[in-house]
Amino acid sequence: MTDLNGRPFPGLPDDRTDLDAVRALLGSPEPSLETVVDGRARLLAALARDTGDTVGDTGPLADAGPYAGVGAGDAAPAEIREEPVPLRAVHDHAPRTAGRMRRRLATAGAGLAAAATILVAAVVAAPGGPVTSTGPGAPATTAQDPPSASSTTSAGAGKARAVLLAAADAVAGQPAGQGAYWRTTTVTWWQTPTGDGAYVLELGLSEEMWLARRPGDKSWRIKRPLGAKPATASDEAAWRKAGSPSSWNMGPSGAPAADVVEAKPGEPVVSELRGTWRGSGGDLAKQSLSWDDLAAIPGDVDGLRAYLTRLVTETGAKGSADDPEKLRDLLGEAAVRIAADLPVTPRVRASAFRLLATMPGVRAEGQATDRLGREGQAIVYRSDGRVKARIVVDPRTGRTLARQTTTLDTARDGGEIPLHAETAYERIGWTDQRPPGRR
Amino acid sequence: MRADDAALIEESWRRPDAFAVLYDRYFGDVYRYVAGRVGTQVADDLAAETFVVAYGKRATFDPGRGAVRAWLFGIATNLVAQHRRSETRRLEALRRTPAEDGTDGGHEDRVAARLLAAGARGRLAAELRRLPDHDRDVLLLVALADLNYEEVAQALDIPSGTVGSRLNRVRRKLRAALGGADPAIGATDD
Numbered sequence: 069m070t071d072l073n074g075r076p077f078p079g080l081p082d083d084r085t086d087l088d089a090v091r092a093l094l095g096s097p098e099p100s101l102e103t104v105v106d107g108r109a110r111l112l113a114a115l116a117r118d119t120g121d122t123v124g125d126t127g128p129l130a131d132a133g134p135y136a137g138v139g140a141g142d143a144a145p146a147e148i149r150e151e152p153v154p155l156r157a158v159h160d161h162a163p164r165t166a167g168r169m170r171r172r173l174a175t176a177g178a179g180l181a182a183a184a185t186i187l188v189a190a191v192v193a194a195p196g197g198p199v200t201s202t203g204p205g206a207p208a209t210t211a212q213d214p215p216s217a218s219s220t221t222s223a224g225a226g227k228a229r230a231v232l233l234a235a236a237d238a239v240a241g242q243p244a245g246q247g248a249y250w251r252t253t254t255v256t257w258w259q260t261p262t263g264d265g266a267y268v269l270e271l272g273l274s275e276e277m278w279l280a281r282r283p284g285d286k287s288w289r290i291k292r293p294l295g296a297k298p299a300t301a302s303d304e305a306a307w308r309k310a311g312s313p314s315s316w317n318m319g320p321s322g323a324p325a326a327d328v329v330e331a332k333p334g335e336p337v338v339s340e341l342r343g344t345w346r347g348s349g350g351d352l353a354k355q356s357l358s359w360d361d362l363a364a365i366p367g368d369v370d371g372l373r374a375y376l377t378r379l380v381t382e383t384g385a386k387g388s389a390d391d392p393e394k395l396r397d398l399l400g401e402a403a404v405r406i407a408a409d410l411p412v413t414p415r416v417r418a419s420a421f422r423l424l425a426t427m428p429g430v431r432a433e434g435q436a437t438d439r440l441g442r443e444g445q446a447i448v449y450r451s452d453g454r455v456k457a458r459i460v461v462d463p464r465t466g467r468t469l470a471r472q473t474t475t476l477d478t479a480r481d482g483g484e485i486p487l488h489a490e491t492a493y494e495r496i497g498w499t500d501q502r503p504p505g506r507r
Numbered sequence: 508m509r510a511d512d513a514a515l516i517e518e519s520w521r522r523p524d525a526f527a528v529l530y531d532r533y534f535g536d537v538y539r540y541v542a543g544r545v546g547t548q549v550a551d552d553l554a555a556e557t558f559v560v561a562y563g564k565r566a567t568f569d570p571g572r573g574a575v576r577a578w579l580f581g582i583a584t585n586l587v588a589q590h591r592r593s594e595t596r597r598l599e600a601l602r603r604t605p606a607e608d609g610t611d612g613g614h615e616d617r618v619a620a621r622l623l624a625a626g627a628r629g630r631l632a633a634e635l636r637r638l639p640d641h642d643r644d645v646l647l648l649v650a651l652a653d654l655n656y657e658e659v660a661q662a663l664d665i666p667s668g669t670v671g672s673r674l675n676r677v678r679r680k681l682r683a684a685l686g687g688a689d690p691a692i693g694a695t696d697d
Contacts, residue, residue, distance in 0.1 A: 086681040090650040093601060093631050096539035097547055099554065104534060107555030111530050114559045115523040 102229050102425075109237045116241060224431040231432060231445045231463045236421035239466030242414045247498030250279045250349055250411040257439060258489035259299045263317045265480040267306035268299040268487065271329060278503040279349050279411070281359065287341040287348070288503045293334035338503070350410045353380045353402050365406070367415040369422045376402045393452060400427055400449045404459055408468035409496045421466065424449055436460045438470035440492045468493055512575035516565050526565070530558050533576055537583050540652040545593040553590065557583045573661035580652050581662035584644050595636060602632035627685055634684040638677060645673045
């Protein structure tokens, strides 16, 4: 045998046994699909820095997301470079080509990269649509994700990660923004049994928070009850049977009417935030965070995970440190809060998405619409028997549109009833406006 | 190697996203090489970094000196050099552990690794660890990345005669470690 230039290796037997042994010892593993997607996004971010423009079909999009351009003077450029995301858990699903002992065709890697590109492009451009790959050596098993994809398939997990990483990339490319207030406008609907447990009501509440950035400025909350109605058709039948009441006592049967819910929407109620809310930019894991606390949240994925783990074990439910499942749930909820509505830098927000992408059990449920009619991709991040929680995220903007949960409740007759709840993040960002009627 | 690789670099001065085509072409190659040296965990980062670095210094690419692919492997090798300890740790682990554990590349790699007798594995890993860094670079660019003399010379920016002499020296050591003329190696599927 000769070397690759056609010359014999002088003084050595004409074979590659020793070189093959080296390759056999060290291996040369294929990258996982996520590694390919992630690395490509990193390169595109670098290319985008160079042009300040839209690059490629998977790059940060030109239309800025919800956190961009809200405040005046977005001077600070977003920090785009991210730490690599360790995605060990998905490595087992990584596509591999056959005949690995042989020298590989260079095209095998290209096919894989193309599959990843197509996957992300399809997730962004045609949510829920079938994804096919065409490159030589491209795997047949990972790139398929029909619209009604079973939520438990590894394709569902792979797509969830692709959506979350696309969202992270979109967020990372956005300016940090600033303003006098961090304003969050949310609408929440939730189902709850009436006080006597006869049927289930659905209640609505609109909530606006104006969190003052400057010390001395006051922070405000504006709440508006959106009314209540029977949750489902069978609840409505039970409601009619009960005489079609227009208000309900939500306290236990026979208790004084302290907690009354009206069917009619109420008036907005403005209240100044006091106590621990003073000088706070939001709460996380049941703890209010000062602006300094928020600024100190680590921006890399590993740092963020460590920070949140510490936070939820300190302040979370008792025993969370010893219960991996509980800890994972709390960690997921905290990451979702950061991704959705806390005043953090784009880098931290992007890392929250990337952290979610590393969590075991995340899976995609395809295209979904929130209660405000906005379309996005549903990503389940928690599913532990009693509680299932998912976010609806727009991977093009990195915007979290809504958080939706289903909790199993025990009915009067001992059966289980699923109770749905949704918070739609209607408008999140910095503003220099003033709260209505305040100076 | 593809004829239009250099044209893509040229094009990237006007249209940066042309550079992403090179990523799609060569990321798999670069990744397998880097992962073979420092393991998948570090490779996830280093392989991606290779292309970011390459983009940043694409002015240094000289089409008269060779191909884009070899140039990329040179950059990857420089990044590996900044992670020597990862490589050393990995070789040390391969020297000590039984065939099942050393590689992290999945089923095919484990099958491949079993083709090496356990004793040969240990001796080979120990020999790789003992090699001077610049000898190991030459060897692994040939064994893992399939570069030829000229490409290795371009990647490492050394004369191709030096590549040949280093490779011969290294291969003699390897064959000795593997048991001379009768290395304890099973058949490959070539």
